[in-house]
Amino acid sequence: MNEITVFIMGKGYRVPAGLTIMKAMEYAGYRLARGCGCRGGYCGACATVYRLPGDYKLYADLACQTPVQDGMYIAQLPFTPAERPAYTLGDLKAEGQTLLALFPELARCVACNTCTKACPQKLEVMDAVQASLRGDIRGVAEFTFDCVSCGLCTMRCPAEISHHHVWQLARRLNGAYLTPRAEHVQTRVAEIAAGKFKAELDKLVTMTKDELVAAYKARQIEA
Amino acid sequence: MKTIAYFPGCAMKDQARPDEAGTLHALALLGYEVTEIPRWNCCGTVYSLAQDDLMRHVGPVRNLVRVQGMGEGRVLTLCAMCYGTLARSARFVAEPERLARINAFLDTEDDFRGGIEVVHLLTLLRDEVGYEKLAAQVKRTLDGLKVGTYYGCVLLRPRLFAVDDPDRPEVMERVVEALGGTPVAFPERTECCGAYLTVGRTDIVGDRVGRILRSARGGGAEVVVTTCPLCQFNLDERRPAGAPTLPVLYLGQLLAWAMGLDEPAVAALVSKEPATGRPVSTGV
Numbered sequence: 001m002n003e004i005t006v007f008i009m010g011k012g013y014r015v016p017a018g019l020t021i022m023k024a025m026e027y028a029g030y031r032l033a034r035g036c037g038c039r040g041g042y043c044g045a046c047a048t049v050y051r052l053p054g055d056y057k058l059y060a061d062l063a064c065q066t067p068v069q070d071g072m073y074i075a076q077l078p079f080t081p082a083e084r085p086a087y088t089l090g091d092l093k094a095e096g097q098t099l100l101a102l103f104p105e106l107a108r109c110v111a112c113n114t115c116t117k118a119c120p121q122k123l124e125v126m127d128a129v130q131a132s133l134r135g136d137i138r139g140v141a142e143f144t145f146d147c148v149s150c151g152l153c154t155m156r157c158p159a160e161i162s163h164h165h166v167w168q169l170a171r172r173l174n175g176a177y178l179t180p181r182a183e184h185v186q187t188r189v190a191e192i193a194a195g196k197f198k199a200e201l202d203k204l205v206t207m208t209k210d211e212l213v214a215a216y217k218a219r220q221i222e223a
Numbered sequence: 224m225k226t227i228a229y230f231p232g233c234a235m236k237d238q239a240r241p242d243e244a245g246t247l248h249a250l251a252l253l254g255y256e257v258t259e260i261p262r263w264n265c266c267g268t269v270y271s272l273a274q275d276d277l278m279r280h281v282g283p284v285r286n287l288v289r290v291q292g293m294g295e296g297r298v299l300t301l302c303a304m305c306y307g308t309l310a311r312s313a314r315f316v317a318e319p320e321r322l323a324r325i326n327a328f329l330d331t332e333d334d335f336r337g338g339i340e341v342v343h344l345l346t347l348l349r350d351e352v353g354y355e356k357l358a359a360q361v362k363r364t365l366d367g368l369k370v371g372t373y374y375g376c377v378l379l380r381p382r383l384f385a386v387d388d389p390d391r392p393e394v395m396e397r398v399v400e401a402l403g404g405t406p407v408a409f410p411e412r413t414e415c416c417g418a419y420l421t422v423g424r425t426d427i428v429g430d431r432v433g434r435i436l437r438s439a440r441g442g443g444a445e446v447v448v449t450t451c452p453l454c455q456f457n458l459d460e461r462r463p464a465g466a467p468t469l470p471v472l473y474l475g476q477l478l479a480w481a482m483g484l485d486e487p488a489v490a491a492l493v494s495k496e497p498a499t500g501r502p503v504s505t506g507v
Contacts, residue, residue, distance in 0.1 A: 096237040111264040111282030117331065130264040134233035158278070 035078030044148030080151025096135025246475025303451035364403025371444030
């Protein structure tokens, strides 16, 4: 078996090459009760930082999505403390100063771009901070659509911004106030309430089992 | 058409958006193809005076790197604060050791090579369009409207970055003249409006704004114009009780109106009819 050496929380282990960081930790004997969720790159629970030998950069990624490399120094971050002020969405307006009023630390951004470099989803995180500053809520929502709230940007930010909570609020405001209403759904609900499908439904519920099976087999599959 | 890179700044994209629209439309009529910088960030707003804190210059320099990436040698701002921060940071990091350190930090961006000129709306109108040509292009005159020309501080201080003589500026007065207005160069026109103290010390801002507006009114001004969205906000929104009620507009609104665009706030002043609501432009 092709083995490599990784250092987990400072201790060296021989693990098979090709494992993800998460699998390598479990192979080494760790039982992950926290810092581990969907194992599919969606939930954002397994934020991890690592360094590679001979490289000054501190890399950040999701443990379930990143293969181990020989000589890797790994530290798992099971949780990111981040402040989220209480708010009631219905009391807020989707306008310029809403984000800044609830998260005034946004104004401390010096555009260092460290957040962007830390993002495992490869989002333009700093651009989202800047869009927040100029009150572009739709821009924030679009920049951060694929955010998994792993907290890595938040952990790295010198301005101590709680990014993922800002993004969540921006997406909520965008969804509640800035996205066009689905008028056709309301129309269809009204049609159904007025009995548009009542005759067909009544017919179905009074069929015998054989009639139902025959109708099912004869159904139109594609228009 | 002349092309010019454009840095809007946050205020121009938020509370001052109508001012931006009218001004950019007017510039297009004056023959400028204005191109917004792709993916810009806040200028930094307050220029950092710390000599050893390069981090505060990363934001402004990143914008200048983006201008450089467009192949442009200069960048236009419509905001005095953005002008001050970008111009001063560009000079601060020109020192080779600082430049090397900034570039090492900005590792994912192209190296900043320096040499980007920061241009403010006023200097563009003076140095490139020219007062005479501006006057010749005007579609309708301000008809002698008495315009208080408020500079504030950042356009004129520190001296090295002043767009005009810091003690006796005249560029805004000459622009107003070219548009057919009567400039009112009132004594307090180069005093600070209180700037970012508007966040936490509205009492100080209110005191300063009261003085500035009384000075303008005392000089006979019917309207005050600024070239800074923050000054405009402070003079208008932080106006203390009892201060003169004359309207405060962005200079670009006068420019837009004079170029024939729809500017209800200016139209109301020139025709001496009372304006209603917040003055907005619908230039574009």
